[in-house]
Amino acid sequence: DQQVKQNSPSLSVQEGRISILNCDYTNSMFDYFLWYKKYPAEGPTFLISISSIKDKNEDGRFTVFLNKSAKHLSLHIVPSQPGDSAVYFCAASASYNQGGKLIFGQGTELSVKP
């Protein structure tokens, strides 16, 4: 049973436009959410996170939105750049500040075209 789902395996966007990556979860006990970015032949790297007490967190071109009632979060990248082309993983944790482990989604491969 997949607790964290990324239903779009791939997304293609034009350079300069907005990229929106989506993630759904089923466990209402999740209290912390993260996005990781992964380039080929490298390990995932942390991008941005959000606590369940917030509904938005922004860091430069990256913004994460959390809709707890819908159990949905999204990552917005504005403007998109070719260097953003990578696989993006959504992750969630219950009791994160007490050592809860990360559960990852399947990943979405973003391609930003020049």
Place this chain on the structure above:
Amino acid sequence: NAGVTQTPKFQVLKTGQSMTLQCAQDMNHNSMYWYRQDPGMGLRLIYYSASEGTTDKGEVPNGYNVSRLNKREFSLRLESAAPSQTSVYFCASSEVGYGYTFGSGTRLTVV
């Protein structure tokens, strides 16, 4: 500033062979993890170690064993490799409440 180091980077095994994947971190993190990445499945937790001396099963532990050798090192052992264990394996470390730092992965093929 190495972070998390995994060895080897690539490995081909025959069915039934055994091997150990090595992982070491230099960030003095208490927690360490082993994940596998498969197409369409994302990253799935195999085993984790919340602190030195403890290990616990994750989502997909069957066919694997782990050893937390000391605070720095966490190894993953395949006793009798199967084609279903063909995957990319990632080790990660963290402190409680902080994001994970991942190694660059080990690409394992079992033929």
